[in-house]
Amino acid sequence: MVLxxxxxxSIIKKELEKYKSxxxxxxxxxxxxxxxxxxxxxxxxxxxxxxxVEFSDNIMGxxxxxEEDSVGVVIFGTDNPDKNIREGDLVKRTGKIVxxxxxxxxxxxxxxxxxKPIDGKGQINTQKSRPIESSAxxxxxxxxxxxxxxxxxxxxxxxxxxxxxxxxxxxxxxxTGKTAVAMDTIINQKGxxxxxxxxxxxxxxxxxxxxxxxxxxxxxxxxxxxxSASSRASASLQYLAPYAACAMAEEFxxxxxxxxxxxxxxxxxxxxxxxxxxxxxxxxxxxxxxxDIFYLHSRLLERSAKLNDALGAGSITAIPIVETQAxxxxxxxxxxxxxxxxxxxxxxxxxxxxxxRPAVNVGLSVSRVGGKAQSKIMRQVSSKLRLDxxxxxxxxxxxxxxxDLDKTTRAQLTRGERMVEVLKQAQYAPLESARQVMIxxxxxxxxxxDLAIGLIKKFEYQxxxxxxxxxxxxxxxxxxxxxxxxxxxxxxxxxxxxxxxEFLAKxxxxx
Numbered sequence: 001m002v003l004x005x006x007x008x009x010s011i012i013k014k015e016l017e018k019y020k021s022x023x024x025x026x027x028x029x030x031x032x033x034x035x036x037x038x039x040x041x042x043x044x045x046x047x048x049x050x051x052x053v054e055f056s057d058n059i060m061g062x063x064x065x066x067e068e069d070s071v072g073v074v075i076f077g078t079d080n081p082d083k084n085i086r087e088g089d090l091v092k093r094t095g096k097i098v099x100x101x102x103x104x105x106x107x108x109x110x111x112x113x114x115x116k117p118i119d120g121k122g123q124i125n126t127q128k129s130r131p132i133e134s135s136a137x138x139x140x141x142x143x144x145x146x147x148x149x150x151x152x153x154x155x156x157x158x159x160x161x162x163x164x165x166x167x168x169x170x171x172x173x174x175x176t177g178k179t180a181v182a183m184d185t186i187i188n189q190k191g192x193x194x195x196x197x198x199x200x201x202x203x204x205x206x207x208x209x210x211x212x213x214x215x216x217x218x219x220x221x222x223x224x225x226x227x228s229a230s231s232r233a234s235a236s237l238q239y240l241a242p243y244a245a246c247a248m249a250e251e252f253x254x255x256x257x258x259x260x261x262x263x264x265x266x267x268x269x270x271x272x273x274x275x276x277x278x279x280x281x282x283x284x285x286x287x288x289x290x291x292d293i294f295y296l297h298s299r300l301l302e303r304s305a306k307l308n309d310a311l312g313a314g315s316i317t318a319i320p321i322v323e324t325q326a327x328x329x330x331x332x333x334x335x336x337x338x339x340x341x342x343x344x345x346x347x348x349x350x351x352x353x354x355x356x357r358p359a360v361n362v363g364l365s366v367s368r369v370g371g372k373a374q375s376k377i378m379r380q381v382s383s384k385l386r387l388d389x390x391x392x393x394x395x396x397x398x399x400x401x402x403x404d405l406d407k408t409t410r411a412q413l414t415r416g417e418r419m420v421e422v423l424k425q426a427q428y429a430p431l432e433s434a435r436q437v438m439i440x441x442x443x444x445x446x447x448x449x450d451l452a453i454g455l456i457k458k459f460e461y462q463x464x465x466x467x468x469x470x471x472x473x474x475x476x477x478x479x480x481x482x483x484x485x486x487x488x489x490x491x492x493x494x495x496x497x498x499x500x501x502e503f504l505a506k507x508x509x510x511x
Contacts, residue, residue: 027044027046029044029047030091032070036082040071051096053092098240102250104126110228130247146373149162149260152184159386167318169341171329179207186198199228199229205228238268238272239276243300256312257314263320293332301320301337304318377482378433392419418453422456433478445493
């Protein structure tokens with residue numbers, strides 16, 4: 001078929017009418033220097049702080065320095081992420097601030113600092129995302145912390161309680177059980193309608209795998225997300241990881257839900273940021289940390305809050321972990337984080353090696369929210385516990401000089417020894433609140449004073465069995481009543497006295 005000239009003209013006119021010019025502009029820069037996961041880029045004059053930029057081979061980076069004639073970009077990835085980037089390569093703006101996927105789809109998953117799955121279970125199916133940085137809720141949007149977040153650890157729930165929306169620091173030397181306390185707290189949230197996010201910063205990959213296996217074993221991965229930036233990951237991913245974890249938590253909080261976030265640990269986070277800052281040629285300050293190192297953690301931890309009822313009353317509870325060197329809590333990063341948080345739990349090496357675990361130092365541990373983050377009945381039974389233990393520690397030091405002791409002092413030592421034994425607890429065995437109340441009540445009211453130290457743990461375990469078998473309703477009453485009135489007190493006295501007679505008849509006592 002041969003077209004006539006006028007038909008050809010008509011077709012061309014129609015096509016020209018359909019054509020619309022589409023002009024697309026792209027902001028493109030050039031790499032002028034690259035090395036140590038840092039690239040200096042010339043030409044991105046209109047780029048934003050924290051913006052994602054794209055290198056060749058789909059390698060991504062984030063703008064962290066804005067200078068007069070260039071920008072400093074940190075490159076994401078593991079195992080030398082900058083090895084395929086050369087001077088002269090083009091860099092494109094994306095126009096997007098770094099965001100991470102959020103929502104229910106991340107529960108039970110292990111992801112990296114960018115929210116990408118690293119557990120081999122396939123892609124995460126969620127359309128929601130949040131920027132890693134966001135403003136903390138203001139004073140009007142918050143409400144006071146007034147709801148306990150039970151850790152299941154007697155020494156903490158009784159003396160340094162944590163509330164939903166609080167920031168409580170765990171601090172101590174390496175290998176003193178800091179992560180173990182965090183794991184027990186996560187395991188104890190089972191059935192309590194609390195989502196958990198465990199953020200591992202600079203940890204060995206084997207340690208992250210071990211945490212994952214423990215949480216699976218105790219059924220805690222059903223409500224937990226692990227964000228991992230292992231020691232193999234670049235400093236940029238280690239820097240991003242806690243902010244990504246916080247963004248994931250915010251999605252739940254603003255949906256009216258409760259979240260617990262563990263940052264393990266912020267010492268390594270500070271070191272990763274120091275590395276990036278020095279490579280970006282920022283001026284070093286104390287211990288070579290940059291001047292904004294306080295702001296690094298304050299803008300992260302300030303995002304933890306208990307929202308008011310109008311915003312759904314959701315909460316983020318933050319438990320950052322900081323490692324000390326030889327017990328020095330007055331060094332730079334520990335003092336920074338102590339001043340940001342609402343209290344700290346100090347785990348002491350000497351106590352740990354003496355077999356007192358968790359190794360909580362009563363004198364240096366504090367919760368600035370205090371009794372408001374504690375159930376009423378726990379507050380009633382443990383009101384004297386902290387003072388008793390502090391006096392016991394002083395008396396132990398005093399009696400080392402071989403002084404003759406009066407009857408009152410001996411009684412204080414006896415009570416202190418037994419309460420220290422009561423507060424010892426096995427790992428991965430968090431206790432429900434009612435059982436904690438029972439054994440602390442027994443200890444603070446003198447029921448254990450005439451028992452041999454070696455029988456205290458046996459007494460505790462068999463007391464729980466005795467209650468489960470003969471008086472299971474007392475645990476429900478403690479939980480529901482939440483008040484140590486005269487009626488409940490009489491029941492507890494009768495129950496513990498009856499059990500003690502039965503226990504001594506079988507086991508005897510060596511005092």
